[in-house]
Amino acid sequence: MKKPLLFKIPSSEKESFRVQYEDQPYFYDPLHFHPELQLTYILESNGTFFIGDNIKNFKAGDILLIGANLTHVFRNDKLYYEDSNEEVRAKAISVFFTETSFGADFFELPEAAKIKDLIKKSGRGLKITGETRDLIAPLLETLKDLEGFFRIIKMLEILNLIAENLESDVEYLSSLSYSKFLKESDSKKINDVFEYVMQNFSENIKLSDVADIANMSVTSFCRYFKLRTRKTFSLFLNEIRVGHACKLLKENKYNISEICYECGFNNISNFNRQFKAITNYTPTEYKKKFNY
CATH class of the missing domain: 2.60.120.280 (Regulatory protein AraC)
Incomplete structure (x- = not known):
């Protein structure tokens, strides 16, 4: 890495x-x-x-x-x-x-x-x-x-x-309180986590696995991640997954159920809920609004 x-x-x-x-x-x-x-x-x-x-x-x-x-x-x-x-x-x-x-x-x-x-x-x-x-x-x-x-x-x-x-x-973009001079150890942890998520977001990602990558306990990692990114790890992961879902919806090659599982969500109801929370649309509404 x-x-x-x-x-x-x-x-x-x-x-x-x-x-x-x-x-x-x-x-x-x-x-x-x-x-x-x-x-x-x-x-x-x-x-x-x-x-x-x-x-x-x-x-x-x-x-x-x-x-x-x-x-x-x-x-x-x-x-x-x-x-x-x-x-x-x-x-x-x-x-x-x-x-x-x-x-x-x-x-x-x-x-x-x-x-x-x-x-x-x-x-x-x-x-x-x-x-x-x-x-x-x-x-x-x-x-x-x-x-x-x-x-x-x-x-x-x-x-x-x-x-x-x-x-x-x-x-x-960045908050007023953000210090742009991150310690190398901090940058490496964030980079390793970021890399892992981008490669594996379609799989079942456990907090314990990500915390291990950062060499931290789950509790410490959750606090650490939110402090440095202004969002919880679960929200970050859902945003990555929903962003990918939006692109798949635009391609119009898969149905909504297939996209749900392709993006790492384990059921349709959770996918619909997270998609609407992040985009303000359901997947079906998103397709209709953007003519896909």
Whole structure:
């Protein structure tokens, strides 16, 4: 198992910040952090992200800003790891930059005050939504093809658009109380548990098994997990299972009963109850609403 350590972003003397286009079977999936801020636009793929102490599903179209040294991972769904599955790809545009990428004192300029505030607040991890997301998505696609000074101008335009709409089109991810500098032992425990769940959520997962992975008693593990993720382990597991069920419902290849057991639920009534608690729809309503 890889340890979630400092991740080194490749750099070049010819660029002040890095724009990276990814097209892979799946995203880099150990829990990690790096001193650069990361602005990521998911072009294709879905799965679950862990940013700070927030765990949620991600999908194509999502744009996220991750602050410096904030622990994170984008873990693709199970089907992305199947050697026989060549139909799905993990594609994204990511920009890696620091507070000094545009000059040591650039963000001290009064005109850059809002972007400086954005950088500070990115320490919690931000999801860009609404009209702002719609505006910056094509700009990010343009950015990957630009060079030189034009690329700097476009990047500042993107950051300014987010900063100008920080109160209306931004969702904060990690809690205010979260410490982004996790001890290595803490990160490894969370990473090991996360990895185990993503590989085995369709099976019967016992709390005692997961507690053993973390080398803790069940009681200590439950307290530990909630403190670091703001949710119980059972809710986390159900969210992963329901997220997978939503994708299977969209594919329209299986009936609801088959999906129930494929996702690790042991009976239909529990599946329906958990599905509605998390999505506000029953599986049948979900299919109808989204025309599947």
